[in-house]
Amino acid sequence: MAASARAFVLRNTQLRAVPGVEDIRLHLAYEVLPLWRAAQTETGDEDAALPYWAFAWIGGLAIARHLAAHPELVQGRTVFDMASGSGLCAIAAMRAGASHATAADIDPFAIAAIPLNARANGTRVTVVGRDVLDDDPPDVDVVLAGDCWYEAGLAERATTWLRRVRSAGIDVLMGDPGRRYLPIESVIELAHYDVRTTTVLEDLENKQGFVYALRDG
Numbered sequence: 001m002a003a004s005a006r007a008f009v010l011r012n013t014q015l016r017a018v019p020g021v022e023d024i025r026l027h028l029a030y031e032v033l034p035l036w037r038a039a040q041t042e043t044g045d046e047d048a049a050l051p052y053w054a055f056a057w058i059g060g061l062a063i064a065r066h067l068a069a070h071p072e073l074v075q076g077r078t079v080f081d082m083a084s085g086s087g088l089c090a091i092a093a094m095r096a097g098a099s100h101a102t103a104a105d106i107d108p109f110a111i112a113a114i115p116l117n118a119r120a121n122g123t124r125v126t127v128v129g130r131d132v133l134d135d136d137p138p139d140v141d142v143v144l145a146g147d148c149w150y151e152a153g154l155a156e157r158a159t160t161w162l163r164r165v166r167s168a169g170i171d172v173l174m175g176d177p178g179r180r181y182l183p184i185e186s187v188i189e190l191a192h193y194d195v196r197t198t199t200v201l202e203d204l205e206n207k208q209g210f211v212y213a214l215r216d217g
């Protein structure tokens, strides 16, 4: 699957600058549904995941902007990007001076897209292609989580895992546009950014993306 997934990503995306973080380029798509149908055909699986990896989501965009504005958060530090999609947050961390970044995702096309995107930005990201949300916290300094609160099941598991991560003394940065399942009472807003997205994904093209820390306890 790895080689064919890589070919699929290259065939179905264009390498483009990310709005608001133009020094990062990603293999991105313009439309969701045709790409989803192509993924269903490619995998022979009608339940293939939506192609989240082919878009820069608002949560990830907010984290990428925040790291560009505050490189000291990751400079010389090790980073783990949970639910990485395109790899945007991990790549932004490396561009901001992180010593090493690991990106985790469960979608085989994301797993193929992340190294391609890292390479397109002159950097490297280690990929973990499995569900880590029942694992112990990773051995890193900072965990990033961009746009994980769009669906109840993932949101609950991601929040529980991030609480464990935070309890282990690891810094946690969460990016989100105010989605339904964000545990707003458990987070502290650090910054917000006007980000440009697409109405293919969201109700408006211009949205606010928030960066949060997780409250202790």
Ligand SMILES: C[S@@+](CC[C@H](N)C(=O)[O-])C[C@H]1O[C@@H](n2cnc3c(N)ncnc32)[C@H](O)[C@@H]1O
Pocket: 049, 052, 053, 055, 056, 057, 058, 059, 060, 061, 082, 083, 084, 085, 086, 087, 088, 089, 104, 105, 106, 107, 110, 130, 131, 132, 133, 145, 146, 147, 148, 150, 154
């Ligand atoms: C909305 S996208 C966000 C991608 C990226 N962080 C961003 O902000 O652009 C959510 C991502 O979570 C991934 N995902 C869903 N469940 C997961 C799990 N249990 N472990 C890791 N990744 C998961 C999906 O495959 C998808 O790539």
